[in-house]
Structures are given as structure tokens and as C-alpha cells.
Amino acid sequence: MPKTNYQKILDNIISDITSASPIVVPTLLLHSCCAPCSSYTIEYLSNYFNITILYYNPNIYPEEEFIRRQNEQKEFIQKLKTKNPVKLIETNYEPDTFLNMARGLENLKEGDKRCYKCYKLRMEQTALVAKQKGFDYFTTTLSISPYKNATWINEIGESLEQEYQVKYLYADLKKKNGYKRSIELSHEYDLYRQDYCGCIYSKVEHDKRVSKV
Numbered sequence: 001m002p003k004t005n006y007q008k009i010l011d012n013i014i015s016d017i018t019s020a021s022p023i024v025v026p027t028l029l030l031h032s033c034c035a036p037c038s039s040y041t042i043e044y045l046s047n048y049f050n051i052t053i054l055y056y057n058p059n060i061y062p063e064e065e066f067i068r069r070q071n072e073q074k075e076f077i078q079k080l081k082t083k084n085p086v087k088l089i090e091t092n093y094e095p096d097t098f099l100n101m102a103r104g105l106e107n108l109k110e111g112d113k114r115c116y117k118c119y120k121l122r123m124e125q126t127a128l129v130a131k132q133k134g135f136d137y138f139t140t141t142l143s144i145s146p147y148k149n150a151t152w153i154n155e156i157g158e159s160l161e162q163e164y165q166v167k168y169l170y171a172d173l174k175k176k177n178g179y180k181r182s183i184e185l186s187h188e189y190d191l192y193r194q195d196y197c198g199c200i201y202s203k204v205e206h207d208k209r210v211s212k213v
Helices: 006-019 035-045 063-079 095-101 113-133 150-164 178-188 200-212
Strands: 027-031 050-054 086-089 137-140
Touching: 027 035, 027 113, 035 050, 035 063, 035 178, 050 113, 063 086, 095 113, 113 137, 113 150, 137 150
Parallel strands: 027 050, 027 137, 050 086
Antiparallel strands: none
16 A cells, blocks of 8 residues: 655645635644754745744653753744744643653653654644634644654544644655755754653663663
8 A cells, every 4th residue: 555645745735725816825833843843844834824833842851951942942933034924832841741641651662652642642732722723724843853753643633633623734844855954954043953852761762872882
């Protein structure tokens, strides 16, 4: 069975937007995990959408890291020039939300079921806020990373679209050299690029690898 081409689906959505007469710029609630992952995503999608970023990441550990990433996100969108406006919804640090979700999955490797549930936790909050605030679409920056499972991410998005009745913007943002461009923008804007995904378990796994070098 051929893999779904999520970039092609996104291309078709954008084509529909830009070919409409008159052109109406839809609103997009974009979950962002960090400024570097959001960099290309915003540069690209802000040409077609009025974006509001939701920085919702209760998985981040420790609190200082959460604050640093959120502040970096805020500063980046203030610097980046975009065709359509970009706003930010900040959130409070709520690590218990993630830890309760991860109970019983603490010893799994990064990329296993705990990560799937973490994607869903953050994307579901995005879908909920998008529904409450009347956004046309919601999506996430997560698929830009080559270390994240884009199929999982888009399958979660599809199920949340049905549950919350708000359109999900399909994407595989690493395509079209998206990940490469995010690295270029990170250097251009001197963005803080963390060396672990974010949660306490990924940090422990990272630290173990480093200690063996």
C-alpha cells in the first residue's frame, strides 16, 4: 500500500486557497514545539494563512527549558518578516499533564508509544483551542523533524479533525527541504537549538549517549 503524500495534500489545499476568487486568507492555529521547528513552518505557511502559534508543551523538562523555548519563540516571531500576521498564545508550565499521560511508559525508548501519546496530547489541545476560538485550520510543527513520525502525526490530526469538527492542515514539513531550511533560519536568527527533544525521558536518554562518547 503506497504511503500517503501529505505534502501533496497540503499543496492541494494551498492551491484551493490561492485560486479562490476573491482570495480569503484562512486562520491557522499552529502548535509549535520550539522556535527552530517553527522557523521554516512560519516562513512557508504565513504566505497563505493568518497564523496564531500555540506554544503548548507540558512535556518540556525542566521548567527553565520550557521558559527558554517559549521566550525564544516569542522573540523569533517578532523578528521574522511575514506576508500575513503571526501571533502567539503563551501557556503556563504544567508538567503533571505530561507525566500523568506518560505513567507506565517511562522506560520506553524515544520514538515509541510514549511519543505517540505526547504528539496526541499537544495536538488535541491545539484542536480544542482551534474549535473554541473559531480557527479555520489547526496543525503542528512536529512533522518538520526527521526524528518524528509524520504518519502518526497526520493520522492523529485526521482523527482530531473528526472529533472536534475543525479542519486539520495535513503536512510533512520536512519535505521541500523544510528541515534544511529550518537549520538555515536557525543560524540566520541565531536561534537556540536544544540537544534533546524535550521531556525528562529524552533528556536522560540523551545524557546517557553523551556519557558514553
